[in-house]
Amino acid sequence: MKVAHVVRSDGFAGVEAHILALAPALAELDIDVRVIGGDPERMAEPLLANGIAHYPATTVRDVARQSARLHRWHPDLVHSHMTAAECGVLAASPWLRVPLVSTRHFAEVRGQGGRWERPYRLLDRVASQVSVSDAVAEAIHTPSAVIHPGVTAPPPDHDRTRTVLIAQRLDAEKATAVGVEAFRRSGLADRGWRLLIAGRGAEEAALRDPADPAVEVLGYRTDVRTLMARSSIFLATSPFEHFGISVVEAMAAGTPVIATARGGHLETVGAVSPETLYEPGDPAAAGRLLAELAGDPPRRATLGEALRADYRARFTVEECARRHVNLYEDLLR
Incomplete structure (x- = not known):
């Protein structure tokens, strides 16, 4: 199975850390993974060490361009993180034509209260939704599967200090x-x-x-x-x-x-x-x-x-x- 994980970002915070931990674990289960987006300095080298290619994507246009190029790789599905990434992947859908999964990291309705709320809500009908917690699932007002983010093994125990x-x-x-x-x-x-x-x-x-x-x-x-x-x-x-x-x-x-x-x-x-x-x-x-x-x-x-x-x-x-x-x-x- 070939899966691309996508985020529109050049930074490194909770979402990017989640992808960085998840992608190698998926590779261990014989999933062929590629990652688009996230800080190249923090993500490219550790991903490459696990045989995972990384492609930078700072803007929605970058996401769309990098996602469109995936068609030569023939992915089975694309997994986006955050609405901006989802928009970029959808812009590339004429080339990809594969299922889209979207992880919801925040307990809020897309674009809530703003002029983009209705168009953003259409995204919920396009992608299969994953929520990172029950709290998020209850707040987004659309069906989703709850999959908690995983944490890699901790460092060895140390003597505790006060x-x-x-x-x-x-x-x-x-x-x-x-x-x-x-x-x-x-x-x-x-x-x-x-x-x-x-x-x-x-x-x-x-x-x-x-x-x-x-x-x-x-x-x-x-x-x-x-x-x-x-x-x-x-x-x-x-x-x-x-x-x-x-x-x-x-x-x-x-x-x-x-x-x-x-x-x-x-x-x-x-x-x-x-x-x-x-x-x-x-x-x-x-x-x-x-x-x-x-x-x-x-x-x-x-x-x-x-x-x-x-x-x-x-x-x-x-x-x-x-x-x-x-x-x-x-x-x-």
Whole structure:
């Protein structure tokens, strides 16, 4: 089977990371894969190492041109990610004439409330839809199959330090400041704990406080998963995550998670430990959970192993790839 995954992008964030993890896993299942779009510097080399060709696509026109060229390869289907990629693939449909699959990464109706909402809704009738979470599936108002993104195997276990970790974009919608306030209210700094914040964004400078040595803003890091394996607690502060891949990476590392009780968190960490979820924007509740979990090492160990077991059962990249192959085979029957 030949499958092309397509995104209109020259960047590297959650969607591109999903494709980068999924494509090699599909190749391991004897799927011939090609990838269009995403940051060439981050994607081309690791894909090539797995025998997967990568083609850049910064604009919708680039997507259409690269997709049209696929007809010489004779793909069995094309799998797009995000509406812009879908539009580019549809522009190439006179040359391709193959089924289209579209993954919905965000819990929202296409073009909601804008002049493009009705035309975008037509896309739902053209492509078979995949949602990355139940939260997304419930929000998009069109039938879809839910396939959770998979996470590759974690790094080896490390000795845990007295550290709480936040790893996310440092933009306002992620509410990182709530996590900082929760840590301060927990009193953990007085017990020798630190809060590490990995990521970059518009709020990075504002989060830095030289007067508080217990809170350290690390900026962009390439070793986030190692940081997770060394931390004792992972804190996810975003008021709503469409899925929340960082939480699943923490689960894979066996790191206990405290997260907001919304969106994808309800079906990841919430399925294992609903008692460690808190209402968005409530630093007092998050602080209490931090203090309780930090003060109970046996509970942290038990919770970490339960989260790791759930990751192995539901969120490996191999399971994600297997479910995609099943979907593809059903569509092509």
